[in-house]
Amino acid sequence: MLIKSSDQLPSVTVLKRFPVPRNFGVSAPSRIERGKTWPAPVGATRIGKFEIYRYDPESGTNPRTDTYAVDLDRCGPMVLDALIKIKDEIDSTLTFRRSCREGVCGSCAMNIDGTNWLACTRFIADTAEPATIYPLNHLRVIKDLVPDLTHLYAQYALIEPWLKTKTAAPERERLQSSEDAEDLNGEDGKGPAACILCFCCTAGCPSHWWNGNRFLGPAALIQAWRWLADSRDDATGERLDDLEDPFRLYRCHTILNCTRTCPKGLNPGKAIASIKKMIAERRS
Amino acid sequence: MIHNERPLSPDLQIYRPQLTSVLSIAHRLTGVALGIGSPLLVWWLLAAAAGPSAYAALQGFLASWLGLLLLLGWTFSLFYHLCNGIRHLFWDAGYGFDLETIYASGWTVVTVSIGLTLAAWIFGCGMKG
Amino acid sequence: MARKQTRSWVGRTQGLGSAREGVGHWWMQRVTAVALIPLTLWFAASLIARARGDYGALILWLRTPSTSVLMVLLLIALFYHMALGLQVVIEDYAHNDRIKLPAVVVVHLASFALAAAGIATTLRIALGG
Numbered sequence: 001m002l003i004k005s006s007d008q009l010p011s012v013t014v015l016k017r018f019p020v021p022r023n024f025g026v027s028a029p030s031r032i033e034r035g036k037t038w039p040a041p042v043g044a045t046r047i048g049k050f051e052i053y054r055y056d057p058e059s060g061t062n063p064r065t066d067t068y069a070v071d072l073d074r075c076g077p078m079v080l081d082a083l084i085k086i087k088d089e090i091d092s093t094l095t096f097r098r099s100c101r102e103g104v105c106g107s108c109a110m111n112i113d114g115t116n117w118l119a120c121t122r123f124i125a126d127t128a129e130p131a132t133i134y135p136l137n138h139l140r141v142i143k144d145l146v147p148d149l150t151h152l153y154a155q156y157a158l159i160e161p162w163l164k165t166k167t168a169a170p171e172r173e174r175l176q177s178s179e180d181a182e183d184l185n186g187e188d189g190k191g192p193a194a195c196i197l198c199f200c201c202t203a204g205c206p207s208h209w210w211n212g213n214r215f216l217g218p219a220a221l222i223q224a225w226r227w228l229a230d231s232r233d234d235a236t237g238e239r240l241d242d243l244e245d246p247f248r249l250y251r252c253h254t255i256l257n258c259t260r261t262c263p264k265g266l267n268p269g270k271a272i273a274s275i276k277k278m279i280a281e282r283r284s
Numbered sequence: 285m286i287h288n289e290r291p292l293s294p295d296l297q298i299y300r301p302q303l304t305s306v307l308s309i310a311h312r313l314t315g316v317a318l319g320i321g322s323p324l325l326v327w328w329l330l331a332a333a334a335g336p337s338a339y340a341a342l343q344g345f346l347a348s349w350l351g352l353l354l355l356l357g358w359t360f361s362l363f364y365h366l367c368n369g370i371r372h373l374f375w376d377a378g379y380g381f382d383l384e385t386i387y388a389s390g391w392t393v394v395t396v397s398i399g400l401t402l403a404a405w406i407f408g409c410g411m412k413g
Numbered sequence: 414m415a416r417k418q419t420r421s422w423v424g425r426t427q428g429l430g431s432a433r434e435g436v437g438h439w440w441m442q443r444v445t446a447v448a449l450i451p452l453t454l455w456f457a458a459s460l461i462a463r464a465r466g467d468y469g470a471l472i473l474w475l476r477t478p479s480t481s482v483l484m485v486l487l488l489i490a491l492f493y494h495m496a497l498g499l500q501v502v503i504e505d506y507a508h509n510d511r512i513k514l515p516a517v518v519v520v521h522l523a524s525f526a527l528a529a530a531g532i533a534t535t536l537r538i539a540l541g542g
Contacts, residue, residue: 001391003303004384015301022297030291055291063291111293114300137295147293154426206305209295210505214428245431246504250439253312253501254375256304256386270381277378279436316502319495326527329484329534332475336468359457366453369446376443404457408464 006262009126016114016128028062035064038090044071049130050082052094055141063141066091067130079127080108080119083145095144103263106198110135110145116200118263136203138212152199155216159224159243164235180231190265192226195219201258201268207251215251216243218258218268225271228278237282244279252276303390311368314361321358359404364397438497445494452487472538481539488531496524 001012023031035054040047048070055063068086075085080098087094096119097107103121111134112122124131139147165174184193202208202217216224224243227233243249249272258268299305331342345351371389374380380389418425459480463471474480499520507513 001387002384003387006383010302013300017298018296018301020297024297026294026297027292029289030294032294053293057290111298114298115302132298134298135293137293137299139293140290141293142290148290150422151426154422157423158426204299206296206309207505211508213425241433242431244433244435246435246438247428248431250435251505253308254372255308257302259381259383259386260302260304267381269375270378273375273378273381276376276436276439280440283436312502315495315498319499322491322495323527325488325491326531326534329531329538332468332471333534333538339468339471362453362457366450370450373443373446404461408461 003260006260006265013128031062033062033064035066037067038069040069041071044069044073046072048072048075048082048124048127050086051130051132052083052086052145053134053141054094054144056093057143065132072124075124077123077125078120079112079122079124079131079133082124082131083108083119083133093144095146097146104196106196109198109200109203109263111137111203116204116261116263118198118200121263136199138209139203147203149199151212152202152217152219155220156197156223159216159220159227160235160239161223161227163227163230163233164238165232166234174232176231183229183231184226186266188265190267192222192229192266192271194264195222195226195266196264197223198263200261200263204257204261206255206257207253211247211251214247216248218252218272221249221252221275222266222268222271225275228275236278240275240279240282243275249275249279303387307368307390307393311365311372314365314368317357317361318365321354321361324354324358356401356405360397360401363400363404364393367393367397367400438500442494442497445490445497448486448490449494452483452490455483456487475535475538478539481535484535485532488528488535492524492528492531496521499524 001010003010026032032053050068050070051065052068053063054066068090070082070085070090075081078101080101083094083096084098087096096110098120099105099107101108101120103118106118108119109116110119112119113128113132116136119133133145135141135145135147139149139152142148163174183191185191186194197219199219201222202212202219205217208215208217221243224239228236228239233239252272254269254273256269259266259270262268328342331338346355371380371393374389380386459474463474475484500517503513503516503520507516
């Protein structure tokens with residue numbers, strides 16, 4: 001019950017989901033229906049079941065959840081291995097994003113057993129039975145587990161994630177002390193610059209669910225902090241001006257789902273608090 | 285049914301309740317509950333100013349089972365919102381953001397609020413004047 | 414029929430630009446919160462100690478200068494904190510401007526009215542009457 005890092009799984013499950021009806025507050029096109037249960041592989045001794053959100057844009061039907069049974073003795077250890085095996089051997093229409101398979105690209109971010117994580121770094125052994133797999137929350141679904149991230153990328157672009165200097169370029173690099181570099185990289189390598197833009201945090205933020213059109217969300221804000229904290233950047237004041245807004249920044253109510261869910265162990269909640277402190281400091 | 289618009293992926297319907305989100309929504313619910321109860325504070329002052337019979341009427345309501353239930357709810361809301369509010373102030377100052385501290389302080393807030401509520405009621409019921 | 418959305422992704426995300434304000438609200442919420450820590454503890458403890466007391470003793474206590482001053486401070490801090498908090502709650506959940514804006518105005522006016530009523534009553538009790 002005492003969580004020390006985001007990769008620690010809860011030992012007890014009191015509530016798997018909030019006690020609301022299955023399709024609570026969901027508009028008609030988004031209602032999830034019960035889908036197909038695929039047969040178990042013949043001769044398998046260890047079977048893992050996966051209940052996966054499916055949506056086919058060409059059929060015009062509602063999303064549904066299909067249940068697959070995977071022979072775990074003939075499958076890699078990670079949830080991504082199971083998804084690839086399902087696509088290879090059982091149902092080739094299953095669609096999901098993936099690339100590096102080692103937890104550094106952020107492509108396979110999805111909701112597994114109720115929390116957002118990377119499929120390639122989540123052990124099947126650590127999932128429930130059946131494991132429930134949904135796309136990242138409160139996003140338009142293109143197909144199956146592939147959400148439309150356009151708006152999230154637009155919010156990232158809004159914070160202008162590049163170095164803005166007002167001094168002439170030096171002959172070689174712009175110097176930075178190791179302490180200043182540590183503000184970006186973190187002494188344990190988990191500073192804001194280490195973010196892989198998987199959007200697990202933003203997709204898990206209730207404030208972004210309700211106000212995501214105007215609230216920037218933890219992913220964009222931790223990157224905003226990354227540039228505010230960069231000693232080489234000269235546009236701190238302008239960056240703060242653009243962030244100081246009741247919706248862009250101040251919809252953050254320190255819920256801290258972001259820090260809880262980050263698959264890289266970063267701390268967006270703390271970064272956002274640092275932004276608020278910087279804004280308060282400049283007027284006192 | 286044929287739909288043309290992309291569906292929205294589920295959020296509240298499937299996200300796992302965690303200490304972070306549960307204590308946060310509880311902070312909001314207790315805050316709103318206290319807000320709904322705030323007119324009672326003003327009513328209490330008005331009744332005290334109006335005289336012993338007006339005050340006795342209010343006391344009568346508060347001693348009813350509904351009144352006692354509301355008072356119990358409000359005292360817990362007060363202590364929870366106060367303790368979690370202090371936790372929020374530490375966050376605003378920049379402290380306590382590592383997960384270990386978030387969880388330890390969270391459980392402390394829950395325990396202390398329940399404790400203060402029980403202490404208040406036991407003590408209050410035991411007072412003689 | 415809703416108007417077709419033709420603004421670009423960049424334009425839509427920019428919205429109306431940054432309001433360049435918001436820290437005032439954030440700061441006052443924290444200042445009133447800090448004030449409310451000792452004030453609510455004082456108030457809760459005082460009421461619990463007098464939970465079963467009689468009307469006369471209560472009025473004597475309310476008449477003392479220190480009690481009146483602390484009560485006025487409590488009412489100011491409480492209703493200011495409540496107005497700011499409820500405004501944020503409404504802004505979070507009400508997205509239709511025709512509901513949101515009147516609701517926020519009503520919350521502020523009602524909080525002010527309740528505070529004024531409470532302060533006036535406290536002063537009336539303290540100064541005679």
